[in-house]
Amino acid sequence: QLQLVESGGGLVQPGGSLRLSCVISGFTLRYVNIGWFRQAPGKEREGVSCMSTGDRSTYYADSVKGRFTISRDNANTVYLQMNSLKPEDTAVYYCAAHSVVTTMSEKYCKNDYKYWGQGIQVTVSS
Secondary structure: OOEEEEEOOEEEOOOOOEEEEEEEEOOOOOOOEEEEEEEOOOOOOEEEEEEEOOOOOEEEOOOOOOOEEEEEOOOOEEEEEEOOOOHHHOEEEEEEEEOOOOOOOHHHOOOOOOEEOOOEEEEEOO
């Protein structure tokens, strides 16, 4: 059974860091696109960062470029390292996987991914 489980969220002060983890079970992370998305209250879910497991290319939204880093281990865990967090980063963060592989770009970091985690809250506040 395919399952994505996020962890690592919580409350952090502005300027702080968090690392989100997503353990994916039920299939192997080979030749798929994986990504992190977020949804803030009253806003649509948006792509934050995505990666192709084919060529390891990545995409970052302009709002997080230089602060967030997507990575994966050699097994089935995907990470999102978030540094220099801002209050506007507050949202529910979702891990997702798609059963296609492409060279990553904004076009392929959209809400049409096939598999989703349950989401985890990240709150940036003093």
